[in-house]
Amino acid sequence: MxxxxxxxxxxxxxLWLGGAALASLSPRFxxxxxxxxxxxxxxxxxxxxxxPAEFAHFDYVNAAAPKGGQFxxxxxxxxxxxxxxxxxxxxxxxxxxxxxQGMEQTFTTLMTRAYDEPDALxxxxxxxxxxxxxxLVYRFELRPEARFHDGSRLTAHDAAxxxxxxxxxxxxxxxxxxxxxxxxxxxxxxxxVVTFARGRARDxxxxxxxxxxxxxxxxxxxxxxxxxxxxxxxxxxxKVQGFEVGRYIAFERVRxxxxxxxxxxxxxxxxxxxxxxxxxxxxVAFEGFTARNYLYREEFTARVWATRYDFPAIKDGxxxxxxxxxxxxxxxxxxxxxxxxxxFKDPRVREALIDAFDFEWTNKTIMYGAYKRTVSPFQNSDMxxxxxxxxxxLALLExxxxxxxxxxxxxxFVPPVSDGTGxxxxxxxxxxxxxxxxGYPVKDGKRLLPGGExxxxxxxxxxxxFQPHHMPYIKNLAVxxxxxxxxxxxxxxxxxxxxxFDFDITIERFSMAATPGDGMxxxxxxxxxxxxxxxxxxxxxxxxxxxxxxxxxxATNRTELTIACRAFDRVFRAGRYWVPQWYRANHPIAYWxxxxxxxxxxxxxxxxxxxxxxxSSVASDPAAKP
Numbered sequence: 139m140x141x142x143x144x145x146x147x148x149x150x151x152x153l154w155l156g157g158a159a160l161a162s163l164s165p166r167f168x169x170x171x172x173x174x175x176x177x178x179x180x181x182x183x184x185x186x187x188x189x190p191a192e193f194a195h196f197d198y199v200n201a202a203a204p205k206g207g208q209f210x211x212x213x214x215x216x217x218x219x220x221x222x223x224x225x226x227x228x229x230x231x232x233x234x235x236x237x238x239q240g241m242e243q244t245f246t247t248l249m250t251r252a253y254d255e256p257d258a259l260x261x262x263x264x265x266x267x268x269x270x271x272x273x274l275v276y277r278f279e280l281r282p283e284a285r286f287h288d289g290s291r292l293t294a295h296d297a298a299x300x301x302x303x304x305x306x307x308x309x310x311x312x313x314x315x316x317x318x319x320x321x322x323x324x325x326x327x328x329x330x331v332v333t334f335a336r337g338r339a340r341d342x343x344x345x346x347x348x349x350x351x352x353x354x355x356x357x358x359x360x361x362x363x364x365x366x367x368x369x370x371x372x373x374x375x376x377k378v379q380g381f382e383v384g385r386y387i388a389f390e391r392v393r394x395x396x397x398x399x400x401x402x403x404x405x406x407x408x409x410x411x412x413x414x415x416x417x418x419x420x421x422v423a424f425e426g427f428t429a430r431n432y433l434y435r436e437e438f439t440a441r442v443w444a445t446r447y448d449f450p451a452i453k454d455g456x457x458x459x460x461x462x463x464x465x466x467x468x469x470x471x472x473x474x475x476x477x478x479x480x481x482f483k484d485p486r487v488r489e490a491l492i493d494a495f496d497f498e499w500t501n502k503t504i505m506y507g508a509y510k511r512t513v514s515p516f517q518n519s520d521m522x523x524x525x526x527x528x529x530x531x532l533a534l535l536e537x538x539x540x541x542x543x544x545x546x547x548x549x550x551f552v553p554p555v556s557d558g559t560g561x562x563x564x565x566x567x568x569x570x571x572x573x574x575x576x577g578y579p580v581k582d583g584k585r586l587l588p589g590g591e592x593x594x595x596x597x598x599x600x601x602x603x604f605q606p607h608h609m610p611y612i613k614n615l616a617v618x619x620x621x622x623x624x625x626x627x628x629x630x631x632x633x634x635x636x637x638x639f640d641f642d643i644t645i646e647r648f649s650m651a652a653t654p655g656d657g658m659x660x661x662x663x664x665x666x667x668x669x670x671x672x673x674x675x676x677x678x679x680x681x682x683x684x685x686x687x688x689x690x691x692x693a694t695n696r697t698e699l700t701i702a703c704r705a706f707d708r709v710f711r712a713g714r715y716w717v718p719q720w721y722r723a724n725h726p727i728a729y730w731x732x733x734x735x736x737x738x739x740x741x742x743x744x745x746x747x748x749x750x751x752x753x754s755s756v757a758s759d760p761a762a763k764p
Contacts, residue, residue, distance in 0.1 A: 177266035177279060181249065182258040183341055183653045184695055189252065189260065189401075198254050198740040199405030199751060205391070207732065207754020210413040210432040212423050213239045214745060218309040219671075223418050223601060223629040224384040227365035231350065233309050233637070233671050235365025236630060238387045239414045243407075244372035245350035248278055248297065248330070250402050253740035253747065256652035259347050260402050263292060263373075264330070267347075276343055278330040285396040286353050286373045294324035299354035301332065301346060307363040310671040311660045312349070318342045318656075339691040341655035375407035388413040408753035418629070420603040427728070434729040434748060439603065440508035443726050451730070459728045465741045468518035468721040469649030473597070474675040475716060476641055478667075481587055485543075486576040488714035491643075492553055493569035494614040495717050499560035504606055509720035513552050514707050515661075516650055518723050521703035523550040523711070534689055534705040538682040543712040551711040553718050560610055566617055573618060585619030595622040598641040600632035637671040645719070646675055652742055654703055655691050662710065663687055676715035683709055732756050 179191040195201045213222045219237040220230055230237025249259035249267075261267075264278040284292035301322035304312050318338035323331050334342060352362075356371040369378045375397070376389035389412045397403050415432045417423035424442055427435045428449045437443045451457040475482050475491065482488060497511050514522040526548060527535060535546055545551060556562040574580075577588050585593040595615065597608055608624045615622045627635070635641055651657055660666045664684050666674035686706040693699035725746050734755040739747050 177268050179266055180252075180258055180260040181267065181344060181347065182255065183344065183655065186255075187258050187260075188255050189258075193401050195401050195404035196252055196254065196740075198736055198738060198743075198747075200734075200736055200753065201405040203405050203408045203734075203753035205408050205753075206410050207408075207756065208411040208413065209409040209434060209733070209749040209752065209754075210411075210415060211434040211436075211748070212415050212417060212426075212432060214436050214438070217242075218311060219633070221600075221629045221633055224416055225387065226367075226383055226630070228367055228369055228378065228381075229362075229365050231304065231308050231312065232363050232365070234363065236633060237365075238381065240376075240387060240389055240412065241370075241378075242350060242374075243376045243389060243412070244370070244374045244378060245352070246284065246292065246373040246397065247348050247350060248280075249347040251348070251742075252402075253743040253751075256742060257341070257344060259344055262397060262400065262402055263297070263351055264347070272336075274334045274336060274338070276332045276334070277325075278332070278347075280328050280330060282328065283396050284373065286371050287377050287392060288371060290353070290355070291327070292351060292353075292373050293327040294330040295327065296354045297330045297351050298322045298324045299357070300352045301349065303352070303357070303362050304349055310669050311673065314660055314666065314669060314672070315342070315345050315656055319346055322346075339656035339659075340693065341653065341657065341691070345656065375403070376412060379411065384416055386413060386415050406750050409749055412749055419601060430730060433732060435727065436745060437726045437728060440505040444506040444508070447728060452728075456731055457728055458731050459726070462725045462727065462739065462746050464518070464723050464725050466518070466652060467516050467521070467650045468512070468723060469647060470515035470517065470716070470718070471512055471647035471721060472645070472719040473643045473717040474646055475643050475714075476639060476675065476677055477715065478639055478677040479642060481593060482642075484576040485714045486572040487578065490569035490572040490576075490618065491615075492714060492717050493565045493572070494618060495553075495611050496556045496558070496560050496562060496565075496614065497553065497720065498556045498558040500607060500610060501720065502558060503560070504610075505720070509722050511553060511555075512718040512721045513550075513711070515648075515710065516654075516703055516707055517721050519650075519652075521650075521654070521700055521707065523704040523707040525549065527705070527708065528701070530701045531705045531708070534686065534702060535708065538685070538709070542680075542682050542709055546708045546712050550708045551714070561614060561617065566614060570618055580619045583619055584621070593620045595620060596642045597622065597624045598632065598635060598644040599624055599626045600629050602626050604645060636675065639670075639675070639677065641675075643717075644675065646673070648673060653696075653699065658687055658690060662706075678710075678713065678715055680709065680713065683713075 180187045216222060218231055219233055219235060220239055221236045225236045225238040227235030228238050228241060230241040246263045248264040250262040252258045252260055263280055263284045265281045266279050268277040280294050286292055305316040305319060318335045319342060320333040320335050325331050332346060353371040375392055375395050377392055379388040379390040381387035391407060391410050417426060420439060426432060447459060475488050477483055501507055501509050516522045554565055556565055573585060578593060579586055587593050605624055612622045636644060648661060661673045662678050662683055664679040666672035667677045667679045686702060686709060689702040690706060693702055727746060732755055733752050735752045
């Protein structure tokens with residue numbers, strides 16, 4: 139399953155930008171609230187910055203990378219209204235329509251990520267920012283050279299318009315994360331003043347600084363919140379070159395891009411053309427790669443990686459394969475159970491569904507042993523709860539004793555390990571007993587709901603490649619007397635149903651940021667459970683989770699943050715909101731041998747930094763699809 143891009147900068151606190159610089163072998167620089175009168179060149183969650191004000195370029199780029207060539211791929215991440223399989227709109231920041239992948243690279247942001255730091259941002263359209271002593275007013279100084287693609291100047295008025303319209307009319311996930319932004323105003327052409335609410339979330343200023351800047355003049359005659367195939371006026375390193383709805387979209391490099399020589403852009407955005415191909419079926423998409431219809435592929439299907447990379451271009455070296463490490467939190471992938479529906483409200487029912495899934499058999503038989511079991515939304519990080527809670531965790535959890543399961547105060551819940559037969563009788567007996575205890579009896583071999591109706595489950599899918607993973611699970615559910623079946627719908631219908639929470643169970647994967655904060659609300663908060671289009675697919679409404687989210691968001695240092703995340707993890711896992719699936723801490727990639735990338739890719743780059751950090755290794759590639 140591909141990764142959902144996080145709305146909180148992972149595509150990308152009381153943020154004082156303060157605290158002592160972290161001790162390390164290389165110098166680090168700190169923007170301190172005490173120096174609020176002075177402009178600072180960057181921001182981070184806890185104030186530490188690796189790069190000084192006059193740095194030349196990020197350490198991980200090839201500053202001398204040649205420009206040229208073409209990069210083409212298929213979608214492997216999505217954000218907001220985007221789909222993996224299709225698109226019908228060039229507006230990717232609202233709820234309506236299916237937004238085209240890659241549109242974010244056509245816009246400039248106030249600041250941009252450094253991928254070798256957990257959350258640091260450095261100036262792009264904004265040269266610097268001044269932060270008030272109370273951390274509630276941010277004054278961004280915009281660069282006078284910033285330009286839209288038509289040559290018009292990008293000003294603070296455009297930035298103020300953009301933040302305001304996104305807060306008012308943007309995708310619900312954007313609106314939710316901008317909740318603590320009170321106002322964005324232009325003091326003059328060069329000065330943007332952003333005011334935040336008292337008690338605001340720690341990372342809201344970071345989120346705001348990473349949002350796209352639109353042209354106020356362009357939208358003066360166009361509605362922002364309507365899907366459209368008109369190419370919006372941008373200011374980023376690429377602009378739309380051409381597209382065919384549902385088939386492909388291509389972007390061309392802006393050769394005179396105003397920011398090309400800034401330290402945050404040197405060695406990046408090297409391809410003349412970036413093209414994204416869309417397929418409705420994964421097997422067809424793989425065949426497209428072997429036929430060189432696109433040039434780069436990250437492989438998410440273990441069966442394909444293990445058995446199908448033996449075509450001629452692999453054997454003769456024209457296609458290269460690499461497995462690159464993934465040191466970021468691997469996130470949560472699983473079947474999310476819609477607790478808005480009456481049959482799933484009892485956690486004993488949800489635990490029975492967990493017992494019925496035989497991960498060990500599935501991993502061995504279908505996925506060639508390539509995966510490990512996911513247990514936590516913070517998988518592959520030090521934020522995963524383990525063992526008995528520490529004294530610091532207990533201090534956060536004690537106020538909820540009696541209102542959360544007792545297991546929260548002991549060992550955290552871990553999905554059971556099966557005997558690997560595909561039908562572990564002990565686990566199925568346990569699941570059957572849980573269902574019976576919850577008031578779901580069996581009559582004539584059929585599991586019944588409390589009202590006497592048959593217990594049925596529909597697994598909602600948007601493409602067929604996951605059906606083999608469902609069928610043995612569905613077989614086990616049948617042993618429990620539950621009638622279950624997959625339902626494959628087209629991508630547009632799938633997105634509409636998920637956004638309306640019109641499903642029983644569906645698969646999703648999302649990854650937490652290296653510095654979790656306000657971006658967690660769309661996934662776990664009670665408010666998100668009632669917000670159309672949110673990522674809270676399970677419909678979680680828990681006062682304990684809401685309170686612990688506030689502790690995560692309000693953490694003033696990484697130690698506090700880690701403790702709060704571990705406490706949250708215990709409560710979330712005790713709720714049995716999902717049937718955890720699997721993860722692997724690496725990126726299997728394949729690409730036609732026309733690319734090069736830095737020897738040491740940065741830890742926090744999305745995917746493996748492609749295409750932003752890669753470059754063409756050949757002068758031209760006439761065989762590539764134009």
